[in-house]
Amino acid sequence: MNPDRSAIEVRGAREHNLQDVSVTLPWGRLICMTGVSGSGKSSLAFDTLFAEGQRRYIESLSAYARQFLTQVSKPDVDGITGLSPSVAIQQKTSGWNPRSTVGTITQAHDFLRVLFARIGESRCPKCDRPIRAQSxxxxxxxxxxxxxxxxxxxxxxxxxxxxxxxxxxxxxxxxxxxxxxxxxxxxxxxxxxxxxxxxxxxxxxxxxxxxxxxxxxxxxxxxxxxxxxxxxxxxxxxxxxxxxxxxxxxxxxxxxxxxxxxxxxxxxxxxLEAPTPQTLSFNSPQGMCPRCDGLGRSFDFDPDLLVPDPDKSFLDGAVEPMRGPIGRWRRHIFRSVAQHVGFDLKAKWRDLSAAARNALLFGTGDAHLTFEWRTRGGVFRHGGTFDGVVADLMRSYRKATSAMVRSYYEKYMREQVCPQCRGARIGPQGAAIRLGGRTLPELCAMSVDQLAEFVDGLTLGATERTIAEQALRELRLRLRFLQDVGLNYLTLDRAAPTLSGGESQRIRLASQIGAGLTGVLYILDEPSIGLHPRDNRRLLDSLKRLRDQGNTVIVVEHDEETMRESDYLVDFGPGPGVRGGRVVASGGVDAVCASAESVTGAYLSGRRRIEVPKRRRPVERTGKIRSSRRTKT
Missing domain, CATH: 3.30.190.20 (Ribosomal protein L1/L10, rRNA-binding domain)
Structure with missing residues (x-):
């Protein structure tokens, strides 16, 4: 080990409530910072060590590069030696970018796109027949x-x-x-x-x-x-x-x-263009769904809002934005649609079949219709397709320049799953490519465990194995990292804004393990929060793997198992706020347990315990949740 990198020395840290803290942290160890809430753990870990690491990194850049970065003020500390580049993985969500998913954050989606583009079977988006370019x-x-x-x-x-x-x-x-x-x-x-x-x-x-x-x-x-x-x-x-x-x-x-x-x-x-990884990317203009721009959801007209009174017929204004008189030209079009599908325009909306409602609202697709225009001079016929009422309303909405007109149409609209890609986010060509009989959206909708099993069971020819070898290896690694941090139940298409703080943090942890960096100071904020005890062991193994790659890992934790598995403990206290801000004990678990001033040590040693109450308070009031359908429920 480099003698200059044997330890991180902190002298006179006074950030927030820290009271002139000086501490030595061994390099290349899993270090757990403990103590009651508000005792100064995060002030030393994030606001002192991480902040100083970031500040030094920014100062090492050129003046030109620094002008594009937020300047970090120097923390209130006399000095820090032995500090390496630092990465903070805090307890917060991954941001609110609707384009970020579990797959994009971990890069598992990127390697899936490479596999589909290189060895996937291209199919026609319309008829689903195989498409192959052959010599x-x-x-x-x-x-x-x-x-x-x-x-x-x-x-x-x-x-x-x-x-x-x-x-x-x-x-x-x-x-x-x-x-x-x-x-x-x-x-x-x-x-x-x-x-x-x-x-x-x-x-x-x-x-x-x-x-x-x-x-x-x-x-x-x-x-x-x-x-x-x-x-x-x-x-x-x-x-x-x-x-x-x-x-x-x-x-x-x-x-x-x-x-x-x-x-x-x-x-x-x-x-079609020859498929590339961009063809399967919802963040690329080449691959994103043209209707929702790769978001999987669109602001569209809702049939329930369009038809507030289903006891009316279509001709009587069941579709409210069209409640005015229907001219002769439009009437002959709707009459031909009714003849083609087989329903009566005078029937109540609630009595129409789903096919009839769908035809009026969303059109008849590629079906060629014959329209009859009756005049005194005779009957004239012309052919064409019918796009539906919703398409007409959307065209009017997009052309509207008046805020009042747009506001009127928006009364009948709401955010919903994109009707074109059905939430898959990618365009028709990318969504039609298959690998092992499955499409990319189908694989992204699998849990990590199911996807790992599918990838391991892929049957490939000799040429395909050679082409896919590296991408498969990287994909398996990322899936395993997600499994190791207890996120085996997630799907790759899960949007980042819907993740909890703990899930988001563990995803970033899995990404850092996959990056394979060495000589880095990692600082994590309660990585075990929200994790079932059965998965805690896998999380600890991941932290140790990060340490064994040649890094120092600092975790701010309250979890007992994490404390006992750590190489070194730093306990803050003795109380919160102004009564804290001091290091009351440091060293191994035994050293902390032996400290008379350490509250954490008292509980770890068994001198103090939280007793289970003999009687529970009676339940007087209850609440009920019905039909919850948000995210996973």
């Missing part, structure tokens, strides 16, 4: 065993669920030399293409080649893949029939395999 060689290697001996059509997708007659498309394909296409599941000749309904949605694929997959057809298949990817802009479709070559020509019966050289879903027609 041409990988596609060939997959197709040979998949369709061995079968007749297949290699096709390039041209249109997916698009309206139109596609006559120009068919003419252009024929001029390029293609003879066949598959239209809505049927293979047709481009010399005599079908006449398609202009207002209906169609699927169109051009046939690149038809062949029977065999080993001797490898070169031909590779050329077909290359050509299909070029025409299909990175996507191809291979149709395999179970009925031989004739079945492949039929095109409608059999199996389709969709392959892509990009992260895109040929079925839904959406393209």
């Amino acid at each position: 041409r060689d990988q596609m060939l290697a997959r197709l040979l065993p998949w369709g061995e001996g079968a007749a297949v059509l290699v096709m390039a997708p041209i249109a997916r669920k698009r309206k139109g007659e596609f006559r120009d498309v068919f003419d252009d394909l024929r001029r390029q030399g293609f003879a066949r296409a598959r239209v809505d599941g049927a293979v047709v000749s481009l010399s005599d293409p079908p006449k398609l309904a202009k207002n209906q949605r169609h699927d169109v694929d051009v046939v690149i080649d038809r062949l029977t997959i065999r080993e001797d057809a490898r070169m031909r298949l590779a050329e077909a893949i290359e050509h299909a990817l070029r025409i299909g802009q990175g996507t191809l479709v291979v149709h395999r029939s179970e009925e031989g070559r004739g079945g492949a020509d039929a095109g409608g019966a059999g199996n389709d395999l969709i392959l892509s050289s990009e992260y895109s879903c040929a079925t839904c027609g959406i393209s």
Whole structure:
């Protein structure tokens, strides 16, 4: 041990009620500061030792850096020697940043994001089909065993669920030399293409080649893949029939395999960026839910507030912000929605089905509706989707520039779980990625114990194990640290503002153990508070692990087990306030017990005890709590 670092010497400390305290604290030990409340423990630990450590650190920085930091005044002390950089882990909450969670504080969430981005299975956010970016060689290697001996059509997708007659498309394909296409599941000749309904949605694929997959057809298949990817802009479709070559020509019966050289879903027609850790971060614009900006909760219209009188019908103003007359144009839209879902707009709101209410308030999704506009000149039809009343109200609220108008709409709004991400905080692409069959929000909703068991049970291939090895090791370490400090029941998605002071402190303790720093003075404020006695042993083991890394650990404590397990005790007293502020005993447990002036020593030695009363006071009044649903309850 460095002789200059054998002890921390404090001379003449007079901060708050300290009465010219001088004390020697051995370096590299677990030190417990005890005494009655108000006797000066925290004044020496936090307001003297920690404050001086912070002040010295700030003074070591350049003048430019110091201008951005809060200046710390020098504590009232004659001198301190042997002091190292100090870290205080106090008994307080982690702040009120709604973006902080147990996972982000401990960095466990960061390593989960790395795992999902690197070895997770990407899926389409709409249809949930797997999305893989593959090289041409990988596609060939997959197709040979998949369709061995079968007749297949290699096709390039041209249109997916698009309206139109596609006559120009068919003419252009024929001029390029293609003879066949598959239209809505049927293979047709481009010399005599079908006449398609202009207002209906169609699927169109051009046939690149038809062949029977065999080993001797490898070169031909590779050329077909290359050509299909070029025409299909990175996507191809291979149709395999179970009925031989004739079945492949039929095109409608059999199996389709969709392959892509990009992260895109040929079925839904959406393209995605290759997943990165930022794709799964609710603190990054790339990954956060666009509706709630990654908070998991949004200020939205509440159906219960929108409909104060469910005995009214929709047309009679059941949705209060719309209680004025409904114009003819809007009426024909609502009438078409009612016909599509199957309900009566004149029925009482309470008599409508959940599907009907949801359609009126939140829309019909991607469903294509046909709206009928009746005039004296006849009936005119037009197609489209319906977003719902709430979407219209939200648009009006966001456009409002008047405080009075915004205040009017806010009467019908309240903070609630985001309806788009359902509290998951991340966007659709990140939420659709799976690892071991689970999504990131599902893993973050598990307790630490459950998540540790899931991680240990992951089955990975050789390549995946190599990629994930370091991230898995770091993740397991952080989960173990949380278990060691008695926080195995927490979930990684638990918001920091909902943590108790003791939980917050132990999370920071777990983070410091994981940091692996050495030569640091750690000061903790009652880390055992709120902890069940069965978990106290694990907490003490964590404190000793922090000490064994080459640090000095000072805890301000009232817990007997912590005192007895400490290497060194400093007892303050003999009383609180002006009657305290002195070190009445220091050393091992035996030294404190032998001190006649130490109140703590009297109880540790058994000279004094708190007797259990023979009779308890009778209970005269009680209180009841019903239906509590806050945080964990």
